[in-house]
Amino acid sequence: MSDANKIYVMPEENLVEVKGLKTHFFTDEGVVKAVDGVDFVVPRGKTLGIVGESGSGKSITARSIVKLIDRPGRIVDGEVLVRRRDNSIDNVVDLPQNGESIRRLRGREISMIFQEPMASLSPVHKIGRQITEMVQLHMGLDKDAARARAIEMLKRVDMPKATQTVDSYTFELSGGMRQRAMIAMALSCDPNLVIADEPTTALDVTTQATIIDLLMDLQEQMGMSVIFITHDLGVIAEIAESVVVMYLGNVVERADVDSIFHDAKHPYTQALLRSIPKLGLEKTRRLSAIEGMVPHPFRRPRGCPFHDRCRSFMKGVCDELVPPIETIAPGRQVRCLLYSDVDKVRAEQAESARAASAAVEHSEVST
Numbered sequence: 001m002s003d004a005n006k007i008y009v010m011p012e013e014n015l016v017e018v019k020g021l022k023t024h025f026f027t028d029e030g031v032v033k034a035v036d037g038v039d040f041v042v043p044r045g046k047t048l049g050i051v052g053e054s055g056s057g058k059s060i061t062a063r064s065i066v067k068l069i070d071r072p073g074r075i076v077d078g079e080v081l082v083r084r085r086d087n088s089i090d091n092v093v094d095l096p097q098n099g100e101s102i103r104r105l106r107g108r109e110i111s112m113i114f115q116e117p118m119a120s121l122s123p124v125h126k127i128g129r130q131i132t133e134m135v136q137l138h139m140g141l142d143k144d145a146a147r148a149r150a151i152e153m154l155k156r157v158d159m160p161k162a163t164q165t166v167d168s169y170t171f172e173l174s175g176g177m178r179q180r181a182m183i184a185m186a187l188s189c190d191p192n193l194v195i196a197d198e199p200t201t202a203l204d205v206t207t208q209a210t211i212i213d214l215l216m217d218l219q220e221q222m223g224m225s226v227i228f229i230t231h232d233l234g235v236i237a238e239i240a241e242s243v244v245v246m247y248l249g250n251v252v253e254r255a256d257v258d259s260i261f262h263d264a265k266h267p268y269t270q271a272l273l274r275s276i277p278k279l280g281l282e283k284t285r286r287l288s289a290i291e292g293m294v295p296h297p298f299r300r301p302r303g304c305p306f307h308d309r310c311r312s313f314m315k316g317v318c319d320e321l322v323p324p325i326e327t328i329a330p331g332r333q334v335r336c337l338l339y340s341d342v343d344k345v346r347a348e349q350a351e352s353a354r355a356a357s358a359a360v361e362h363s364e365v366s367t
């Protein structure tokens with residue numbers, strides 16, 4: 001865990017750096033390692049796509065960035081470095097859970113858009129009031145300026161009849177309009193980073209495409225960074241510059257978008273690519289299932305967590321050794337034993353196991 005007095009640095013072009021992040025849930029049934037060693041970078045003004053099947057830890061990774069993790073969950077290790085508006089760098093992991101600093105970060109610098117608009121919108125207040133409260137609180141605008149800002153934001157998200165909709169309640173809006181209202185609210189304080197967690201999954205295909213285009217236009221106009229979480233590699237191809245592929249709490253591949261689509265290294269990424277329905281053959285572009293099932297978090301397979309679904313499985317290797325993440329080119333990482341020196345990994349893991357069992361013996365003798 002990091003040190004509260006430490007000074008953090010990161011390259012000028014980066015807005016967020018996540019390093020060795022582990023977020024676990026301590027349930028009565030056992031520990032769920034929802035995020036178990038995740039590293040990535042979000043450059044300023046760029047879009048990072050996070051993709052993976054259900055349960056791979058995408059949402060918990062996103063929520064960890066703004067420390068929105070409730071009990072029994074806890075960030076147990078790693079750093080989340082965030083560049084603030086004044087260019088200072090904080091490690092979010094060090095900030096008190098509900099202190100002023102993290103609240104300012106969530107309100108003014110990083111905002112989230114969810115699949116379900118009602119996760120952020122209130123059913124009992126008018127849309128305009130919800131936006132004006134945000135901008136009054138975080139941007140210090142007076143009442144009239146805040147209302148003008150609310151109308152401006154609703155226009156920016158192409159909300160039909162913005163000057164009237166500002167006085168509407170959510171139940172008066174369609175699904176697509178609610179999604180626009182949520183985006184307007186999320187962007188109203190001009191954040192540096194927007195985390196969009198499957199923002200279009202619940203919408204029909206045409207509205208999905210419109211909302212994605214809108215988000216990308218706004219990103220360009222406002223110069224913010226975006227983390228876009230999805231099951232849909234097709235969407236990633238359209239919007240992201242870099243991609244993180246997650247499986248069972250780990251990043252299994254990290255690369256620029258072209259490398260992911262033209263030269264995927266990890267067998268899981270390759271399986272995800274095979275599962276994209278061919279255009280025109282399917283009504284939706286959601287992932288069709290890849291072979292096998294994501295293991296239950298309490299039944300994590302020994303060795304590589306993907307080994308019982310992998311076409312490149314190597315007996316005696318993949319079911320025994322845990323693949324380390326390897327950097328195979330600048331900005332390109334893969335967690336698969338096909339790209340590791342297996343003898344070296346075997347020797348290192350045997351040594352760690354020996355050291356761990358010696359430590360247990362030592363503690364048993366001394367108690």
Ligand SMILES: Nc1ncnc2c1ncn2[C@@H]1O[C@H](COP(=O)(O)OP(=O)(O)OP(=O)(O)O)[C@@H](O)[C@H]1O
Pocket residue numbers: 025027032033034035052053054055056057058059060061071072073231297
């Ligand atoms: N409050 C909680 N208590 C226990 N386990 C949890 C809790 N929240 C999430 N998890 C577990 O953490 C793991 C990762 O969950 P997460 O929601 O990040 O997955 P995801 O990749 O976002 O999936 P989806 O695509 O379905 O949204 C899952 O195994 C989930 O069951």
Ligand code: SF4
Pocket residue numbers: 266267268304305306307308310311312313314318323335336337338
């Ligand atoms: S380590 Fe082995 S099982 Fe895991 S992805 Fe690579 S080849 Fe497949």
Ligand SMILES: [Mg+2]
Pocket residue numbers: 058059060197
């Ligand atoms: Mg999720």
